[in-house]
Amino acid sequence: MRFSRQMKTVEEALQALLDKLTTLDEEQVQIKEAYGRILAHDIVATCDMPPFDRSPLDGFAVRAADTVHATVEQPVRLRVVETVAAGKVPIIPLEAGCATRIMTGAMMPAGADAVIMFEQTENPGEISEVVGVKRVMRAGENISRRGEEIAMGSVVAKAGERINAGTLAILATFGYTQVSVIRKPRVGLLSTGIELVGIEEPLTPGKIRNSNTTMLSALIAEAGGIPVQYPVLPDDLAGAKEKLTAYIQEVDMLVSSGGVSVGDYDVIASLVDDPDVELLFNRIAMRPGSPTTSLLLSGKPVLALSGNPGACFVGFELFARPALQRQGGQPIVSHRSIKAKLGISYEKPCPYPRYLRGRLATKDGLLLAQPDFNDKAGNLGTLKNSECLIVIPAGGKGKQAGELVEVIVHAAPSWREEV
Numbered sequence: 001m002r003f004s005r006q007m008k009t010v011e012e013a014l015q016a017l018l019d020k021l022t023t024l025d026e027e028q029v030q031i032k033e034a035y036g037r038i039l040a041h042d043i044v045a046t047c048d049m050p051p052f053d054r055s056p057l058d059g060f061a062v063r064a065a066d067t068v069h070a071t072v073e074q075p076v077r078l079r080v081v082e083t084v085a086a087g088k089v090p091i092i093p094l095e096a097g098c099a100t101r102i103m104t105g106a107m108m109p110a111g112a113d114a115v116i117m118f119e120q121t122e123n124p125g126e127i128s129e130v131v132g133v134k135r136v137m138r139a140g141e142n143i144s145r146r147g148e149e150i151a152m153g154s155v156v157a158k159a160g161e162r163i164n165a166g167t168l169a170i171l172a173t174f175g176y177t178q179v180s181v182i183r184k185p186r187v188g189l190l191s192t193g194i195e196l197v198g199i200e201e202p203l204t205p206g207k208i209r210n211s212n213t214t215m216l217s218a219l220i221a222e223a224g225g226i227p228v229q230y231p232v233l234p235d236d237l238a239g240a241k242e243k244l245t246a247y248i249q250e251v252d253m254l255v256s257s258g259g260v261s262v263g264d265y266d267v268i269a270s271l272v273d274d275p276d277v278e279l280l281f282n283r284i285a286m287r288p289g290s291p292t293t294s295l296l297l298s299g300k301p302v303l304a305l306s307g308n309p310g311a312c313f314v315g316f317e318l319f320a321r322p323a324l325q326r327q328g329g330q331p332i333v334s335h336r337s338i339k340a341k342l343g344i345s346y347e348k349p350c351p352y353p354r355y356l357r358g359r360l361a362t363k364d365g366l367l368l369a370q371p372d373f374n375d376k377a378g379n380l381g382t383l384k385n386s387e388c389l390i391v392i393p394a395g396g397k398g399k400q401a402g403e404l405v406e407v408i409v410h411a412a413p414s415w416r417e418e419v
């Protein structure tokens, strides 16, 4: 057991972990399963978009030169030679004095260089062999040109982007029935401590139910990983090492909770001295979660979060989420911080930066960070409310209401307006 540990800042610790991680390999998925996945490669347009010159309106394709004398009072009359529905190919090239009745999305006939909408013609409700054009058209007016939005061969989505509804529209447009995505990280999940009982079990003296595993499982899935649940780790070093060594073969990362401090049964803390283990960090200048530990076992990462639920939650956001983003091929955005005004003074002194769970609100159009004062590391009743981590810098004074603070947003804010 190490009582003297080398301290790292949050940034140093995160970098030490990220430096050991690589993006996982890719796999093919059907477009129906692709929502939310991360693109492994740039996506290239397989055709021009639109793929042909088309009409953006319901109306008549005309030759602009035929309309130069058209007015509302004296419409120019043109002979309607054909009707083209969207999806049909026009067969009659347009000659002088002629027009083609054309629908939105339909292919332009050869010879036409403008489209006039029904509403700007005589008797728009009638289908007739002659159309009266009531205004002068410019050549090129109301035509969506082939390739005007996207040229064939251009990059339309980039590797590392998350596939959302708009990306799916692109993939469908360009005929991608399947797509290469980064494999989801498989994350082995375990807890430590014989005080833990299952959700379905009755409480007996000294015991609590295991809440971290269920919480972490959801956080892992939300961050794009696949949680793989393992049994509670034995609290003897040899037994724990044997299990961890076996489990880590099956996953891309192990995340555990508990056993990282200096207690007699804190088994992860003892493991860091094992010759087969490469320690990345086990003491961080932060509250809560200062004993958060990371190590490599068989060359793969183990992230050991504190057992205290509040510290476990914060440790996940600060270390596990970016680690999953790295393995999952995403840009690491979870540490992008913004500034907000502190809503209520936080005056508790702390020698290390404190990552306070909180909510974001707006007041008079400005962002307000509202700390959760239920911030004892062992508490869990308000984890559900957390939208961000509010960084209170180290030092004796804390921060006063109205001062600017750094905020790491980790969940979609509800943007409540403070009154």
Ligand SMILES: Nc1nc2c(c(=O)[nH]1)N[C@H]1C(S)=C(S)[C@@H](COP(=O)(O)OP(=O)(O)OC[C@H]3O[C@@H](n4cnc5c(N)ncnc54)[C@H](O)[C@@H]3O)O[C@H]1N2
Binding pocket: 191, 192, 193, 195, 196, 208, 209, 210, 211, 212, 213, 257, 258, 259, 260, 261, 262, 263, 266, 288, 289, 290, 291, 305, 306, 307, 308, 309, 311, 377, 378
């Ligand atoms: N002498 C010292 N004691 C402690 C120190 C210290 O520096 N010196 N650090 C404290 C800090 S800070 C933290 S954080 C905790 C870290 O504890 P561990 O990671 O070793 O976790 P455990 O000892 O296993 O458990 C702590 C607490 O959390 C509960 N727990 C554990 N697992 C779960 C779970 N899966 N679901 C719900 N709750 C869980 C456990 O019952 C304990 O109450 O150490 C301090 N001590």
Ligand code: MOO
Binding pocket: 286, 287, 288, 289, 290, 291, 306, 308, 310, 311, 377, 378
């Ligand atoms: O570092 Mo601990 O999570 O404060 O209790």
Ligand SMILES: [Mg+2]
Binding pocket: 258, 259, 260, 261, 262, 263, 266, 307
């Ligand atoms: Mg402990």
